[in-house]
Amino acid sequence: xxxxTTISPAVRHMPGISAGRLPLRDCHLLSGSIEMxxxxxxxxxxxxxFGEGEPADYLYKVISGxxxxxxxxxxxxxxxxxxxxxxxxxxxxxxxxHTVSAEAVSDTKILVIKRSAVVALAQRDGDVARRLWDLTAxxxxxxxxxxxxxxxTAQERVVGFLLxxxxxxxxxxxxxxxxxxxxxxxxxxxxxxxxxxxLTQLATTAAIELPSSRRIVLRNRAALxxxxx
Amino acid sequence: xxxxTTISPAVRHMPGISAGRLPLRDCHLLSGSIEMxxxxxxxxxxxxxFGEGEPADYLYKVISGxxxxxxxxxxxxxxxxxxxxxxxxxxxxxxxxHTVSAEAVSDTKILVIKRSAVVALAQRDGDVARRLWDLTAxxxxxxxxxxxxxxxTAQERVVGFLLxxxxxxxxxxxxxxxxxxxxxxxxxxxxxxxxxxxLTQLATTAAIELPSSRRIVLRNRAALxxxxx
DNA sequence: CGACCATTTGATATGGATCAAGCGATGTGG
DNA sequence: CCACATCGCTTGATCCATATCAAATGGTCG
Numbered sequence: 337x338x339x340x341t342t343i344s345p346a347v348r349h350m351p352g353i354s355a356g357r358l359p360l361r362d363c364h365l366l367s368g369s370i371e372m373x374x375x376x377x378x379x380x381x382x383x384x385x386f387g388e389g390e391p392a393d394y395l396y397k398v399i400s401g402x403x404x405x406x407x408x409x410x411x412x413x414x415x416x417x418x419x420x421x422x423x424x425x426x427x428x429x430x431x432x433x434h435t436v437s438a439e440a441v442s443d444t445k446i447l448v449i450k451r452s453a454v455v456a457l458a459q460r461d462g463d464v465a466r467r468l469w470d471l472t473a474x475x476x477x478x479x480x481x482x483x484x485x486x487x488x489t490a491q492e493r494v495v496g497f498l499l500x501x502x503x504x505x506x507x508x509x510x511x512x513x514x515x516x517x518x519x520x521x522x523x524x525x526x527x528x529x530x531x532x533x534x535l536t537q538l539a540t541t542a543a544i545e546l547p548s549s550r551r552i553v554l555r556n557r558a559a560l561x562x563x564x565x
Numbered sequence: 566x567x568x569x570t571t572i573s574p575a576v577r578h579m580p581g582i583s584a585g586r587l588p589l590r591d592c593h594l595l596s597g598s599i600e601m602x603x604x605x606x607x608x609x610x611x612x613x614x615f616g617e618g619e620p621a622d623y624l625y626k627v628i629s630g631x632x633x634x635x636x637x638x639x640x641x642x643x644x645x646x647x648x649x650x651x652x653x654x655x656x657x658x659x660x661x662x663h664t665v666s667a668e669a670v671s672d673t674k675i676l677v678i679k680r681s682a683v684v685a686l687a688q689r690d691g692d693v694a695r696r697l698w699d700l701t702a703x704x705x706x707x708x709x710x711x712x713x714x715x716x717x718t719a720q721e722r723v724v725g726f727l728l729x730x731x732x733x734x735x736x737x738x739x740x741x742x743x744x745x746x747x748x749x750x751x752x753x754x755x756x757x758x759x760x761x762x763x764l765t766q767l768a769t770t771a772a773i774e775l776p777s778s779r780r781i782v783l784r785n786r787a788a789l790x791x792x793x794x
Numbered sequence: 795c796g797a798c799c800a801t802t803t804g805a806t807a808t809g810g811a812t813c814a815a816g817c818g819a820t821g822t823g824g
Numbered sequence: 825c826c827a828c829a830t831c832g833c834t835t836g837a838t839c840c841a842t843a844t845c846a847a848a849t850g851g852t853c854g
Binding site: 799 | 849
Binding site: 429431436465477 | 636638639640642644646657658659660664665684687688689691694695697698699701702703704705706708709711712713715716717754794
């Protein structure tokens with residue numbers, strides 16, 4: 337059982353914040369048009385950013401690196417809800433308390449923003465409020481796509497994941513995955529073995545190429561899209 | 566392929582709306598505190614309310630009956646995203662166009678509200694904006710729970726569904742399901758046969774009772790919660 | 795080089811899908 | 825009022841995709 341009362345590392349580690357003072361800094365919070373107060377923080381690989389059940393006093397924007405949010409079921413199964421890449425905002429999937437835990441997938445820099453400041457601003461400024469709503473609606477849409485992934489076959493899930501990642505990192509043909517096979521498996525509701533087998537099978541049929549386990553070349557996007565159901 | 570240009574029945578059938586005039590009526594849109602403009606409409610069993618890809622110009626509040634929203638994959642599989650019961654608001658899971666289709670599960674009365682009116686109101690009134698945000702966040706939370714359901718075993722999914730429905734209809738021990746086994750199956754990512762078998766098995770172990778196929782008595786909630794993982 | 799960890803590969807087991815038949819309620823026409 | 829069609833649901837038999845268990849491989853760091 338996860339503790340309901342621990343303080344999130346994002347607060348623990350940040351001098352000044354727990355004392356009620358936020359380091360002032362201008363930065364673009366919401367897709368680059370609203371000036372906002374935030375503090376940059378660093379997390380190393382696998383470090384916890386916040387835990388399920390903790391008060392959700394902050395919003396987070398990924399500067400560099402990758403973040404995973406997840407839940408662990410009673411029997412130990414872990415479901416990854418989302419991966420957040422540079423530019424993505426997370427932590428608004430919530431009411432008063434976090435309903436998921438968040439960890440750094442790789443060494444990560446994150447902008448931490450006091451939620452109450454944003455909410456207060458939104459109360460006065462309709463545009464900010466609209467932005468917050470849009471962000472949440474976008475997140476909702478993403479989770480709905482995730483639901484669709486989870487009813488598909490293993491091959492369709494893996495292909496869907498690759499296409500999603502390719503689009504989000506907007507790389508060319510080759511993508512660098514920041515997460516492990518176990519992370520991918522827990523995101524797709526599969527086992528690590530099935531993910532691995534599916535990737536090698538895709539490589540065998542020349543749809544992809546695997547220069548290394550974390551690098552994947554999309555060799556035939558048309559074929560992949562066809563396999564995406 | 567679903568048409569991208571058809572007009573939603575909610576608009577087609579409503580005299581006055583397509584002509585730009587909304588019947589004026591006071592009603593409580595957002596959990597009962599904001600006066601809003603809306604028009605009541607009726608849909609009979611299995612009638613379409615709106616279709617995927619249509620412009621999302623309205624929000625909907627269920628007065629009586631039940632609504633399902635769903636997507637159909639290319640190969641014909643149908644995934645039900647949500648069931649909406651009396652009091653629930655749907656149609657805000659979207660940007661400009663509906664990303665899902667909506668149908669009446671049973672004969673249903675729905676309040677139809679012009680989206681632009683709500684958005685305009687939210688722009689001026691921070692409380693309304695906050696309400697919209699909350700509603701979307703709540704929907705997000707619901708979908709995240711749905712994701713968790715989909716990685717569980719068949720028995721856990723069915724039990725989870727029963728407990729969810731019991732809570733939402735806040736009935737006593739006996740719940741009346743408005744939807745068919747096929748609807749339940751498409752919500753849970755299972756087949757109709759597996760849903761049926763799981764229910765009879767739960768009945769055999771005395772966790773539930775099945776007076777008729779649509780009526781289910783939760784005989785042992787503690788046992789059910791234990792089976793919920 | 796050797797330990798460690800992530801990943802791949804192989805062999806087998808199993809939960810749920812699929813295919814197929816039976817059953818019970820509801821409705822319709824004779 | 826009954827014979828019969830229809831539809832939703834249940835039950836049975838078999839199959840298959842993915843999980844599970846187990847071992848081999850490979851890459852990284854001391």
